[in-house]
Amino acid sequence: MTQNVGIVGWGKFLPPNVVSNFDLVSMGIDTSDEWIVERTGIKSRRIAPADMSTSDMAFEAAKIALERSGKATSEIDLVIVATTSPDYIGFPSTASILQNRLGLRTVGAFDLSAACSGFGYALATGTQFVQNRTCRNVLVVGADSLSKLVNWSDRGSCILFGDGAGAVVLSATQEPGVIASDLHADGSEGSILMIKGGGTRKPLSDQVVADKEHLIFMEGRSVFKVAVNTVVNSLLETLGKIGKVPDDIDQLVLHQANSRIIQYVGEKLGLPDSKVFSNIATYGNTSAASIPIAIDEAVECGRIRPGDLVATIGFGAGFTWATNIIRWGV
Numbered sequence: 352m353t354q355n356v357g358i359v360g361w362g363k364f365l366p367p368n369v370v371s372n373f374d375l376v377s378m379g380i381d382t383s384d385e386w387i388v389e390r391t392g393i394k395s396r397r398i399a400p401a402d403m404s405t406s407d408m409a410f411e412a413a414k415i416a417l418e419r420s421g422k423a424t425s426e427i428d429l430v431i432v433a434t435t436s437p438d439y440i441g442f443p444s445t446a447s448i449l450q451n452r453l454g455l456r457t458v459g460a461f462d463l464s465a466a467c468s469g470f471g472y473a474l475a476t477g478t479q480f481v482q483n484r485t486c487r488n489v490l491v492v493g494a495d496s497l498s499k500l501v502n503w504s505d506r507g508s509c510i511l512f513g514d515g516a517g518a519v520v521l522s523a524t525q526e527p528g529v530i531a532s533d534l535h536a537d538g539s540e541g542s543i544l545m546i547k548g549g550g551t552r553k554p555l556s557d558q559v560v561a562d563k564e565h566l567i568f569m570e571g572r573s574v575f576k577v578a579v580n581t582v583v584n585s586l587l588e589t590l591g592k593i594g595k596v597p598d599d600i601d602q603l604v605l606h607q608a609n610s611r612i613i614q615y616v617g618e619k620l621g622l623p624d625s626k627v628f629s630n631i632a633t634y635g636n637t638s639a640a641s642i643p644i645a646i647d648e649a650v651e652c653g654r655i656r657p658g659d660l661v662a663t664i665g666f667g668a669g670f671t672w673a674t675n676i677i678r679w680g681v
């Protein structure tokens with residue numbers, strides 16, 4: 352028999368170094384605060400120092416989530432880290448590094464790669480393990496340091512990204528918590544947001560580095576279009592499966608990629624601003640970390656309260672998108 356699953360602990364970590372749009376201009380990037388704010392809504396982002404890796408940020412966020420959950424480390428049965436900027440390319444996984452640093456037993460630990468949709472995929476995956484009683488508690492982390500993979504000479508993409516981590520603990524709950532999930536990918540749109548070199552298709556070489564193909568390439572406009580065309584439908588479909596409509600949503604937590612996307616989706620769903628969470632102005636796009644960071648802040652500032660119906664939607668490279676509908680129970 353399956354059981355209900357809810358989020359019983361949450362936490363976030365942002366590196367202390369604040370980089371404003373003005374700082375980017377001072378760094379020599381051909382942009383302006385006015386352009387970035389108007390086109391993206393971003394005013395600043397956090398950038399991890401050179402010696403801070405993705406697992407370092409994941410560790411800080413996970414510690415807080417574990418503490419809030421009240422669960423002992425011995426009660427965690429699985430660790431999933433959603434990231435596309437792992438400590439090491441290939442192995443060991445960032446999840447294994449995190450498991451060791453947290454002092455967990457030899458429980459399963461794996462990275463999940465779905466770019467900015469990663470947390471949504473990981474939340475849905477972790478939920479299955481608790482729901483079918485394979486695990487008692489699952490630690491799910493979204494963490495990325497895209498500042499280390501950004502092409503700082505491409506003003507069309509480098510202004511968007513920031514670093515950070517967010518974590519949740521999933522456990523069996525009396526009432527349903529994560530009540531519906533909807534995962535999608537459209538591989539035919541893979542080329543609009545990718546890292547072209549450094550993998551097995553085009554191994555790292557002097558030429559790859561000279562051409563900056565080991566860094567993020569993005570066709571911004573195409574990503575924008577695919578995003579707005581997919582997320583609204585996914586949300587409506589997922590709500591429909593559980594007999595809900597947009598009006599039932601108390602808080603929409605969309606991946607923080609661009610304030611214009613957030614506004615468009617909110618308007619399409621007919622939601623007032625008070626039901627559409629946004630912190631993109633302060634953190635930019637933190638990729639897989641954006642939704643758990645936003646959940647943490649929304650709870651802390653009272654925008655998500657016990658009993659609320661929370662809709663989360665991530666979207667990003669792949670192209671991938673992932674919706675989770677959660678009844679907030681804590």
Ligand code: UT7
Nearest residue numbers: 381382383386390467506507510571572574575608609667
């Ligand atoms: O997690 C998913 C990740 N990515 C996204 O969600 C990205 C989605 N896309 C976007 O957010 C937007 O497409 C961007 C913010 C990236 C770009 O905004 P846009 O309105 O689509 O601009 P654009 O790329 O069409 O460029 C318009 C103009 C161009 O100049 P010309 O050709 O019209 O003279 C660009 O060169 O803006 C110029 N431009 C800039 N100007 C100042 C592009 N980037 C910048 C910049 N500062 N940073």
